[in-house]
Amino acid sequence: MQIFDPESKEVFLWECLLVLVILYNFIVIPFRIAFDTTTSHLWLGIDLAADLIFIMDIFLRFRMAYIDQGECITDLQKIAQNYLATYLKMNLAASLPLDLMARLFFPQLSVLILAILRIPRLLRLSQFFRIFRRWETNVEINPALVRMTELVLIIFLIDHWVACIWFWIGKSMIAYGDSWLINSNLDTAPIATQYMKSLYWSITTLTTVGYGDITPTSNLEIAFTLIVMILGVSMYAFIIGNVASVVSSLDASQARFREQLDQVQSYMRDRKIPAFLQAQVRDYYQYLWECNRDTSFDRDFLDEIPNSLKTKIYLYLYQELLEKVPLFKNADPACIEALVVKLKPRILPPNDYIIREEQLGHEMYFIQRGEVQAFSEKTGKVYRIMSAGSFFGEIALVYSTRRTASVKTLSYCELFVLLKEDFDSVLDNYPHFAKQVKEIAQQRYNTE
Ligand code: CMP
Incomplete structure (x- = not known):
């Protein structure tokens, strides 16, 4: 029986697909709850395909080797025991076809209820993070690129969720005649415009304090705006810090080399070393870089293992x-x-x-x-x-x-x-x- 190596190309591709499905659920579920859109057969088909991938993943995990204390475990029984003890229950809960059964037994149910019944799918979020952690240690991918992609996706999801909640609050407040949607003449606008404006508000409020063209009117909206502003301040600091460190580590050895060369050059300039000699030293470092990359690091690292x-x-x-x-x-x-x-x-x-x-x-x-x-x-x-x-x-x-x-x-x-x-x-x-x-x-x- 075939056992899959978690580091193999096939598993990598499968996990890419899983990440897409997790993202799909994280985008579509809050959108449907907030905007209460009617679902067509096409969406039903995509939902079913997404659910099928989750279910297939459960079977696959019983055949997937795992790493335990540095050792790759390929024994089927141990794999099953490990899966049972760790993520099986959560993955089963995330795959419960509640909405499908509801459709069969209660065909009149609203889109909102059907979307709410899909909420357990969100339990797969922890797997999203686990997959990214593993990709970071994958030999073939630049870990900084993995972290950057993860960061961009998380930022987008937070913006999207805030946009959906903001729209949902506005929509609920229409009944009281005190809503940002009425104030901005968006209560009767097409869904695409409503979503774009909500997302625009969410991104501007999270990253700055907003432009003031879309403003909260009801108390509930003001309270939510305040929360988003506070969230934005902390999230912004976190993101800027992370993006900076990820960008600088995209090519860690190049960054180290550049720093080393800068030090050498400023040393030679301070000591007024003749220009022709400085050029020779620069050529030497250039050769080191082109042919050998960063050998200084090798020594420190190899001394430790x-x-x-x-x-x-x-x-x-x-x-x-x-x-x-x-x-x-x-x-x-x-x-x-x-x-x-x-x-x-x-x-x-x-x-x-x-x-x-x-x-x-x-x-x-x-x-x-x-x-x-x-x-x-x-x-x-x-x-x-x-x-x-x-x-x-x-x-x-x-x-x-x-x-x-x-x-x-x-x-x-x-x-x-x-x-x-x-x-x-x-x-x-x-x-x-x-x-x-x-x-x-x-x-x-x-x-x-
Ligand atoms: P050593 O004498 O330690 O230092 C100079 C080196 O040049 C020498 O070792 C040899 O490796 C090399 N060398 C000296 N003479 C010859 C030769 N005739 N042919 C090839 N290599 C030589």
Whole structure:
């Protein structure tokens, strides 16, 4: 029997449909109650389809895996128990076909009563929030976009509900001849105009204090307006705060990068660094951004997670390097795992000296991208131009001697650095790997 993965595409599409149905009920029910519109066969059809989706969802939940304390539960019995203990009762109550039965048994019932009988559908609101919470953690969607969509929908629903209540109060007050509808000459207007004017009043009153073209006349209307104004003030503060934080996190890494670049630029301006040098630093950051995005964040985040997970993430992050360096391709997987957590990425601009001849050496390098040149500064002889997949700086480590050549970048280079102590411990533990490195070091040492 098929069990659905809550993270799968099918479930995502199904939940999109559910959100639409929940929204439909939240829009249509208060509208029908307030405006008391006659329902056509088309609306009856849509109501039935919406109800059917809710009922199908109940069956589907019995086949939907769930996450419990980080573990994905796929056992049918456990899924059913969990559903019974959590949302089943509420979902059943939300799907009760009260209006349908009323239509069958009492065909004369008014639209208002039928709409009221659909109120239990609104119990699905909690599911609306649960779905959005899950989407926020979905790997494929930007969480800020999910939060933004949720916020816009909630704002619209609040505006819509306030508009419906405002219209309903106005309509009820017509009998007493003291209504905002009479005052604004809207008591006999078409429903579309009445709704638009109500929504217009609701949005202007919630976001500002309104334009004053539609004003409350009866005491009840004044009281409701006051409540909406107070609600508007608090809602506005909440929304502005949320929208600001969501917009800034839409691309969190870009925001972080921009902040970093601003700091660097103001530092250089304050210290009056020459313009050509400032341009070089800017170019460097530009390269960092275009090719690597935000690497500063990786470190902090990876330091906090357990070693086994960290190794898996490094294996994925350094996949390109592991594929390019022949030495790694033939190595023992355990050796790669030990190495990968020790490697530190370094990005260098063109014409930068990485190693100077005759100096002491404390690390070696692997090239992921770019080109470097090993040469002698004394004779000017170029020993070798190395590109992605090569490594250098190993001779000083293997023979404990001074650097045998200088190495400088010929283009922007993405390198990985391995410190001497880490290099030594890997060589001690993995003799096959050690043998290969030593062989290459010896060949190079002899060809100088
Ligand atoms: P090391 O001596 O530690 O620092 C300079 C590096 O340049 C050296 O290690 C080698 O990795 C590299 N190198 C030196 N000579 C050669 C050569 N003939 N061919 C390739 N690489 C070399």
